[in-house]
Each structure stands twice: as C-alpha cells, then as structure tokens.
Amino acid sequence: MLGKVSLLLCLSFALAEQLCGKDAPNGCKVRLSLKTALGNDAYDWDDNEMFLFRSTLAYAMRKQVDGEEFEVSNIVVCEETARVSFWFVVTLPSQNSTTVDKSVLEKAIRESRSRFNSVFFLTDQTLEFVDIWPTLKSPVTYDTEPWLIAFAVVISIVVVGIVLLILVSWIHKKRNQKQALLDPEDKTDGHENGGFTQM
Known part of the structure; x- marks a missing residue:
C-alpha cells in the first residue's frame, strides 16, 4: 500500500513537470521586478508570496470559467528563478492532467490584471506576464x-x-x-479748429 502511494506521488510530480515548462503549450512565464517597483521597500519573494499569486490566479480563473471551482492546487508552478521569474500552467479541477487552454488563461489574466497589480503593489511594467499584453483602458x-x-x-x-x-x-x-438738449445755443456740428484762421 505504501509503495502504491509513493508511486502515485512520484507520477503526479512527473506529470506536473511534463505539464509545466518552457515547452508547455499552455504555459505562461511571469517576471516580477520588485526592486524596480518598490525600491528599498521591496519585499522578499517567498512561498507565502507564491501562494498569494496562485490564489489570485485561481480567483481569476473562477471568474473566467463558469462552473469550475479552481483551487490553489490547480496552479502548477515550475522553473522558479532567484530573480523572481517562473512558469505556470492551470489544470482543470475535474482532470488534473489536462491544462486550461492558453487563450482562456490569457483572457482571465487580462480581466483580473488590476487585481494582480494591486495585490503585489506592482504595475504592468513590473509584473509582466510574458506574451500577455495588458488590455488598454x-x-x-x-x-x-x-x-x-x-x-x-x-x-x-x-x-x-x-x-x-x-x-x-x-x-x-x-x-x-x-x-445737446441741455445746451441748445451750441449748434456747431464739429469742433473748433484753432489752427485755422480766416483772412
């Protein structure tokens, strides 16, 4: 029994690695520039921040796809780097081996872009979803x-x-x-020209 459980866990990790990565058709890359955006007030990117990112993405997917209850476990993250960039895919809640189509994922990210930016105190330039352009207001x-x-x-x-x-x-x-009514004797039509003399 213990062997079957460990085999199942190994297979799920192997499956997740196959779903996520540079070559994944439905994968997306994220780059964060915390130092650029926040300067000396930049926070450290750790597991708690990753959980917040995954939960925000699950929220965006729930709003986009009706009838699906996306959880944090449906957001698969891989290839994390120290400079805070990583790849991710979103799996369907009903089938953990099937990823959500990239066009649906892009639409969910675009519609919740301001939510992502406000959660992490970043902008479109400092929280970059590679190849997913922000929707212009x-x-x-x-x-x-x-x-x-x-x-x-x-x-x-x-x-x-x-x-x-x-x-x-x-x-x-x-x-x-x-x-003119008050001064009736003055009937001149113009002004007197002092420079004119008659001879």
Missing part, C-alpha cells in the same frame, strides 16, 4: 466634449464683447443727445 468619455466647452467659452467672450461695444456706443450717443 478605455478612453475617458465626457458627457460634453472638452473642445465644445472651450468653443462655447470663446464664443461667449466674443458675444459679450460685441454687446458691450454696442451698449457703450449707445450710451455715448444718448449722453451726447442729452447734452
């Missing part, structure tokens, strides 16, 4: 276009300027008419 849309607001402000200033110009000239004309 949709551009910000406004109820009113910014150029339309600027155009309305400029047009309003021009209209106010024209109205003020007309109003000032009307007030000036009224003032001149009122002055």
